Amino acid sequence: SQTIHQWPATLVQPVGSPLSLECTVEGTSNPNLYWYRQAAGRGLQLLFYSVGIGQISSEVPQNLSASRPQDRQFILSSKKLLLSDSGFYLCAWSDGGGNIQYFGAGTRLSVL
Amino acid sequence: TQLLEQSPQFLSIQEGENLTVYCNSSSVFSSLQWYRQEPGEGPVLLVTVVTGGEVKKLKRLTFQFGDARKDSSLHITAAQPGDTGLYLCAGTSTDSWGKLQFGAGTQVVVTP
Numbered sequence: 241s242q243t244i245h246q247w248p249a250t251l252v253q254p255v256g257s258p259l260s261l262e263c264t265v266e267g268t269s270n271p272n273l274y275w276y277r278q279a280a281g282r283g284l285q286l287l288f289y290s291v292g293i294g295q296i297s298s299e300v301p302q303n304l305s306a307s308r309p310q311d312r313q314f315i316l317s318s319k320k321l322l323l324s325d326s327g328f329y330l331c332a333w334s335d336g337g338g339n340i341q342y343f344g345a346g347t348r349l350s351v352l
Numbered sequence: 353t354q355l356l357e358q359s360p361q362f363l364s365i366q367e368g369e370n371l372t373v374y375c376n377s378s379s380v381f382s383s384l385q386w387y388r389q390e391p392g393e394g395p396v397l398l399v400t401v402v403t404g405g406e407v408k409k410l411k412r413l414t415f416q417f418g419d420a421r422k423d424s425s426l427h428i429t430a431a432q433p434g435d436t437g438l439y440l441c442a443g444t445s446t447d448s449w450g451k452l453q454f455g456a457g458t459q460v461v462v463t464p
Binding site: 246272281282283284285286289291330332334339340341342343344345346348 | 395396397438456
């Protein structure tokens with residue numbers, strides 16, 4: 241069966257520090273991968289998605305970037321965090337059909 | 353961009369009562385999903401509907417896709433405290449393959 245791992249679960253970082261959140265998927269190959277941000281108790285905003293290694297599409301302009309160095313690895317990064325980057329970040333995967341997505345447990349990022 | 357509007361934003365009921373959550377759009381969706389999310393966790397898929405007029409039942413949960421595939425509803429019968437959570441609808445359209453458009457969510461609280 242397929243599983244998705246996301247870490248860390250919680251992160252507190254100072255303003256201006258770098259960021260690296262990692263997501264890996266097991267049990268499938270060539271998945272579509274997604275990074276979302278969620279405001280407290282609200283819907284999900286798609287940040288990046290990837291249909292293959294090295295292929296990244298950005299949905300909104302922001303202080304963040306994404307990379308996919310391996311088929312089942314998706315990384316969310318920033319060189320210098322802003323206060324506004326605080327939030328709940330979710331990674332998700334889907335198969336080639338793309339319509340059903342399965343989510344990781346999320347990372348709570350607090351930028352102070 | 354297709355927008356999904358969920359109503360109500362917040363719903364608080366007593367155990368044993370029924371509730372209905374709505375998801376509406378002016379756009380047509382090829383499929384629509386419902387997720388439930390608990391605090392600090394990722395959303396978990398409940399159901400996918402793809403055919404206009406389709407009704408799916410999952411124990412005490414009933415999901416309906418509108419005939420025109422622009423709206424959906426989630427009805428919970430005899431709600432229990434374990435039904436508490438954020439309910440999110442998400443849709444895909446033919447011109448946004450592989451990407452989900454999420455509603456803002458309905459926070460449901462069921463008190464004993």
